[in-house]
Amino acid sequence: MLGHEDPEAGTSLDADVPVWAVFGDLMAGALGAFALILVAALGMQMDLTERLKTEQREREAQTQRLQTLEQALAGPLAGGRVTLVDGRIGISGNVLFALNSDELQPEGRQLLRSLSGPLAGYLGSRNEILMVSGFTDDQPVRGGNRFADNWELSAQRALTVTRALIDAGVPPSAVFAAAFGAEQAVAPNTDATGRARNRRVEMAPMPRPARSGVAAGVGSDRRDAAR
Structure with a gap:
């Protein structure tokens, strides 16, 4: 009798465990994907906000310049x-x-x-x-x-x-x-x-165009050589 029940119990456990494991993996994957999408969306929003602030500062600077x-x-x-x-x-x-x-x-x-x-x-x-x-x-x-x-x-x-x-x-x-x-x-x-x-x-x-460090260094070397 014990030999008969053990195989049935084992069969029941082997059938249930994979289903919940797969479901858990799917849920974890879905949550992970959602988290990645959320992080990406927040990053894009922050980038857009910063660009808008930069453009606003540039417009204000241009207005002040013209005034x-x-x-x-x-x-x-x-x-x-x-x-x-x-x-x-x-x-x-x-x-x-x-x-x-x-x-x-x-x-x-x-x-x-x-x-x-x-x-x-x-x-x-x-x-x-x-x-x-x-x-x-x-x-x-x-x-x-x-x-x-x-x-x-x-x-x-x-x-x-x-x-x-x-x-x-x-x-x-x-x-x-x-x-x-x-x-x-x-x-x-x-x-x-x-x-x-x-x-x-x-x-x-x-x-005014900015002078590059390389150009400035070359000019400095030439002046030093001339001395």
Whole structure:
């Protein structure tokens, strides 16, 4: 009798244990997967929150930057000869130069002198650098002019403004020139009014490029060698 009951008991135990073991494994796996999903979701939420905070700080910094620049240029802006749009300072080419010329007109030179002080103070306080950009309309440079094309004319005008700002007190290390020719027009070149708007000089403050440690080390080694 004992020999008969033992096999039945053993068979009953062998049948029940695997079922609960498998169920427990499934539950543990499901809980583990849920925990991983929850951790991943929390991580994504934290990352998104941090990115939103960073973007908010950047927007606030940009707003403060524009307000500071507008305050620095309050006088010239009030005169109506200078515009400020999205941090770009614009001056009509007609104020600065005669048609197809890179020589500053007296009014333009005076205007640049009025801008140099506020710009130098602004750039120094924020450790920024000023890009001076020259633009033209799309009309070919007239025959007999010493400029080969609009690229060359816009480059020389940007250089002329850059030198005038330096002469008026802007540090040479805080300003550089760029040329765009007839590219990036702000108005159609189909009439005299639109072409006059496109003949312009813009100045845009931007972060000063950081010097790499390698470049700084090379420069230091060269100076030491020269000594």
